[in-house]
Amino acid sequence: MRGRGIRPWVAGAAATLVVAALVTAGCRGGTSEAERPDAARPRIVLIGWDAATWHVVQPLIDAGQLPNLARLVEDGAHGVLRAEPPLLSPVVWTTIATGFPPAEHGITGFELPDPATGKPILASTVHRRRAPVWRMASAAGRSVGVVGWWSTWPADEVDGFVVTDHLAYNRFDDWIDRGDADPGAPRHLTFPEELTEELRPFAIRPEAVDPEDVLRLAPFGAREREEMVRAEKPVLFHAPSVIKFAWVTDASNHAFARHLLDTREQPDLFAVVYVLSDVAGHVFWHHYEPELFPGMQAAADDPLAETIPNVYRLLDRWTGEILDRVSPDSTVIVLSDHGMGAKRVLPKPWVNPAGDHTPEGILVVRGPGVPAGADLGVVPQVDVAPTLLGRLGIPVARDMPGRPVELLLPPGTTVADLPSVPSYGDGRSATVPDALSPARQEYEERLRSLGYIQ
Numbered sequence: 292m293r294g295r296g297i298r299p300w301v302a303g304a305a306a307t308l309v310v311a312a313l314v315t316a317g318c319r320g321g322t323s324e325a326e327r328p329d330a331a332r333p334r335i336v337l338i339g340w341d342a343a344t345w346h347v348v349q350p351l352i353d354a355g356q357l358p359n360l361a362r363l364v365e366d367g368a369h370g371v372l373r374a375e376p377p378l379l380s381p382v383v384w385t386t387i388a389t390g391f392p393p394a395e396h397g398i399t400g401f402e403l404p405d406p407a408t409g410k411p412i413l414a415s416t417v418h419r420r421r422a423p424v425w426r427m428a429s430a431a432g433r434s435v436g437v438v439g440w441w442s443t444w445p446a447d448e449v450d451g452f453v454v455t456d457h458l459a460y461n462r463f464d465d466w467i468d469r470g471d472a473d474p475g476a477p478r479h480l481t482f483p484e485e486l487t488e489e490l491r492p493f494a495i496r497p498e499a500v501d502p503e504d505v506l507r508l509a510p511f512g513a514r515e516r517e518e519m520v521r522a523e524k525p526v527l528f529h530a531p532s533v534i535k536f537a538w539v540t541d542a543s544n545h546a547f548a549r550h551l552l553d554t555r556e557q558p559d560l561f562a563v564v565y566v567l568s569d570v571a572g573h574v575f576w577h578h579y580e581p582e583l584f585p586g587m588q589a590a591a592d593d594p595l596a597e598t599i600p601n602v603y604r605l606l607d608r609w610t611g612e613i614l615d616r617v618s619p620d621s622t623v624i625v626l627s628d629h630g631m632g633a634k635r636v637l638p639k640p641w642v643n644p645a646g647d648h649t650p651e652g653i654l655v656v657r658g659p660g661v662p663a664g665a666d667l668g669v670v671p672q673v674d675v676a677p678t679l680l681g682r683l684g685i686p687v688a689r690d691m692p693g694r695p696v697e698l699l700l701p702p703g704t705t706v707a708d709l710p711s712v713p714s715y716g717d718g719r720s721a722t723v724p725d726a727l728s729p730a731r732q733e734y735e736e737r738l739r740s741l742g743y744i745q
């Protein structure tokens with residue numbers, strides 16, 4: 292379908308585009324629209340369903356309950372996206388973004404030492420030692436937009452925008468110190484910085500949650516409903532509180548994504564990540580497959596049995612709302628960082644979840660030239676980044692351990708045809724500070740005294 296002239300999407304959005312061009316003129320790195328022959332430009336829309344698994348997806352597709360994902364599967368290719376341990380979201384989402392394993396990309400856990408103080412803080416871009424694909428794309432003159440991707444704070448400087456995983460409420464901010472206690476410092480919650488104020492009205496505040504929104508996903512009985520309404524903080528593995536705060540995160544990120552796609556031209560590479568599928572799996576799996584949990588009283592009409600399906604149906608609807616806002620010839624990718632399965636032990640707050648991560652995530656790709664109905668088999672996560680580069684027409688780096696998935700390359704292209712460069716290096720942004728802590732000055736003085744810096 293590439294090579295078409297004006298598409299209905301562009302014509303319908305012409306007025307928006309004029310506004311968008313003005314709004315984004317300041318951060319587009321000087322590449323004008325005239326230099327970008329629109330029709331020939333491959334565009335990618337990547338939608339992350341954290342911890343989504345075929346084990347839940349397939350029966351819902353078969354029952355006609357995930358119409359948007361079902362259409363993508365039918366018209367595109369699908370497979371299992373396989374994660375390597377440790378199966379932790381910050382680690383594996385960074386593997387997907389960089390194309391490198393954790394030992395090389397540097398995000399090896401939820402918590403890592405603050406470079407300044409050595410104190411454990413949330414894994415952040417200051418710990419990341421490899422370029423994410425949005426920086427590679429940006430450096431190659433492609434526009435990018437990223438919303439809610441794990442470990443993207445402080446925001447990378449790109450041609451386009453980054454809304455980090457800390458603009459919306461992030462439950463890990465309550466569980467692990469983020470290390471940005473310096474009140475005067477730029478917050479880097481978004482790039483560009485001023486986007487933070489523009490998006491603020493779309494962020495749902497935890498204290499302003501409509502309980503009905505959460506109850507539509509998790510129809511709690513009276514006691515848990517009360518716990519959910521009253522929860523001021525998420526308690527690890529405590530269903531009423533974590534589902535509430537995960538709703539806040541995802542509903543905010545979805546609102547940001549919709550607003551950004553409504554007010555700007557679609558970036559060449561757009562990505563948004565939702566986490567409710569992970570959270571629901573962790574704390575409701577004993578309701579989903581009660582027979583796998585010794586001691587679980589499996590009521591035949593347990594309303595919470597529908598919570599995991601409710602969440603998947605919501606993400607399917609949101610996926611449809613994203614697709615309504617992008618060009619129909621975009622390459623659409625829905626993927627998960629890992630899967631989820633029964634832990635076979637009843638959950639207990641702070642102690643253990645009901646559902647646990649499994650290595651097998653989902654991968655669905657629909658786009659020009661992607662063979663309909665193709666089974667991609669098992670795809671290693673390190674293959675995603677080179678595949679994205681290949682599809683965008685950007686050189687693949689020869690130091691990347693993964694290979695582009697040939698079936699997903701533009702029609703007529705083989706892996707051997709792809710241009711390559713030696714490396715994208717560490718892909719550090721000028722705007723990302725080297726350290727996060729207010730103690731940075733003291734740290735620098737120490738380094739200076741030791742002769743490490745001038």
Ligand SMILES: [Zn+2]
Nearest residue numbers: 342569573648
């Ligand atoms: Zn998880």
